[in-house]
Amino acid sequence: ETGVTQTPRHLVMGMTNKKSLKCEQHLGHNAMYWYKQSAKKPLELMFVYSLEERVENNSVPSRFSPECPNSSHLFLHLHTLQPEDSALYLCASSQDPVGTGTEKLFFGSGTQLSVL
């Protein structure tokens, strides 16, 4: 195991539902990330938190809302999603902040999301 736990592993939701993805890291890292992975496409960075402060938001639609209550936990709140939002959502953590040249990402197993 990588030390990063994501729940749930699978999620099916309708376009009017509200759900949340949870991520917990047991590594004592200072930075946490949300990535989106669609089939045969590169990982897309959605949000980055460093020391619990959001430092990156890659123009993600407002129907995705992150929350980082402490350095070990990260949430992604979902509401009124679209079918094109169906993808694997990956959480990651790193000891060093983004851009230092040494950050190695530790990923969770992801949440496979299907929006009907």
Add this chain to the structure above:
Amino acid sequence: SQKIEQNSEALNIQEGKTATLTCNYTNYSPAYLQWYRQDPGRGPVFLLLIRENEKEKRKERLKVTFDTTLKQSLFHITASQPADSATYLCALGGYNKLIFGAGTRLAVHP
């Protein structure tokens, strides 16, 4: 815009041979480059990091090269085994973010 190219077609090789995967990039000058392994239904796992001033990095059966003139990194697995079958992602670092390629799937046949 920045672009990373990895072979979209799967690489099929025989057990015991050396697998070589390619990562090309344009419109970018990364300070470092990383390689990850991803198995189906799992998140990527970090393998190696190489900096722009390093030509080559090794770890057990893995070797990575980084040619900033050609804007290319090569990832080699020597004496490949069926357990090496997975998708391998390269990621370029610097400028406060990592940019990932789409990955190349490697299949090692007995």
